[in-house]
Amino acid sequence: MSTTTTTAAPLVARSLDLAYDHRQVVTNLDVSIPDGKFTVIVGPNACGKSTLLRALARLLPPAQGNVLLDGTDIAKMKTKAIARRLGLLPQSSIAPEGITVGELVARGRHPHQSFLKQWTDEDEAAVLRALRATNTEELSSRQVDELSGGQRQRVWVAMVLAQETSLLLLDEPTTFLDVAFQIELLDLFSQLNNEYGHTMVAVLHDLNQACRYADEIIAMKGGVIVAQGAPADIVTAELVHEVFGIDCTVIDDPVTGAPMIVAGKPKKTFAER
Numbered sequence: 001m002s003t004t005t006t007t008a009a010p011l012v013a014r015s016l017d018l019a020y021d022h023r024q025v026v027t028n029l030d031v032s033i034p035d036g037k038f039t040v041i042v043g044p045n046a047c048g049k050s051t052l053l054r055a056l057a058r059l060l061p062p063a064q065g066n067v068l069l070d071g072t073d074i075a076k077m078k079t080k081a082i083a084r085r086l087g088l089l090p091q092s093s094i095a096p097e098g099i100t101v102g103e104l105v106a107r108g109r110h111p112h113q114s115f116l117k118q119w120t121d122e123d124e125a126a127v128l129r130a131l132r133a134t135n136t137e138e139l140s141s142r143q144v145d146e147l148s149g150g151q152r153q154r155v156w157v158a159m160v161l162a163q164e165t166s167l168l169l170l171d172e173p174t175t176f177l178d179v180a181f182q183i184e185l186l187d188l189f190s191q192l193n194n195e196y197g198h199t200m201v202a203v204l205h206d207l208n209q210a211c212r213y214a215d216e217i218i219a220m221k222g223g224v225i226v227a228q229g230a231p232a233d234i235v236t237a238e239l240v241h242e243v244f245g246i247d248c249t250v251i252d253d254p255v256t257g258a259p260m261i262v263a264g265k266p267k268k269t270f271a272e273r
Contacts, residue, residue: 010035010070010167010199011056011086017064018051018223025051026223029065033167038193038200040210043220044244049203050091052220053171056201057088083111087160089170095144101155102140105130108162130161133196134188150181157188168192170202174209182206186213207244211235211258219243235259 009032018026026048054060067074109123131137134154174182192198211231219227227234247264
């Protein structure tokens with residue numbers, strides 16, 4: 001297994017076992033998330049990608065091992081302290097009926113509120129910055145349930161940005177969006193990483209999108225990490241075959257120069273998998 005480690009990793013998992021109803025999903029996993037990078041987790045369905053992300057966000061307690069956030073066991077941290085450091089965009093989010101975009105984005109400021117500290121000019125400014133960064137400022141008075149799927153996803157991203165955390169976890173953020181909205185959203189995430197310094201971790205299904213946007217790829221299969229590193233260093237035809245079970249040719253992306261996968265026929269039929 002090829003791995004990349006860093007002494008400044010803000011998020012680290014050690015000897016991690018994860019399970020649902022006693023069904024083991026992730027086994028003895030160690031991983032470090034590079035600081036200031038855009039990391040993408042890839043792999044076939046049910047390989048443990050989203051399960052790992054849930055554990056990193058403290059939504060799923062480990063059966064064994066632990067997750068460290070800035071060197072502290074995340075299980076021992078207070079919820080608001082985590083929310084001031086780490087933002088999460090889950091796979092599916094449901095907004096309360098009748099809530100406006102502005103009201104929903106403002107909920108991202110909840111970790112900064114307390115009994116003694118109510119809404120401030122600083123909170124107002126943070127919400128405005130999040131709306132502008134996601135190009136949703138003009139939608140602020142509209143109800144969320146009136147928006148298109150792409151617009152709603154941008155609004156949820158704005159709510160996470162309003163938390164003003166430097167670490168963002170994104171669980172399949174492009175699912176159910178058409179290609180144009182996928183590219184638009186991934187461009188936004190890349191901008192947040194490159195221009196604003198956010199450390200990003202995303203679960204994606206599209207390996208070519210992962211190669212184009214990621215600084216670091218974590219490839220998983222069967223609950224373990226098969227390889228981790230820069231796309232140009234680890235993405236080969238052999239790795240794609242090992243992880244996804246397909247033959248392919250890896251060429252240079254004509255736009256970015258990143259690895260680009262041209263798939264061949266699967267080695268196994270759907271029924272044989």
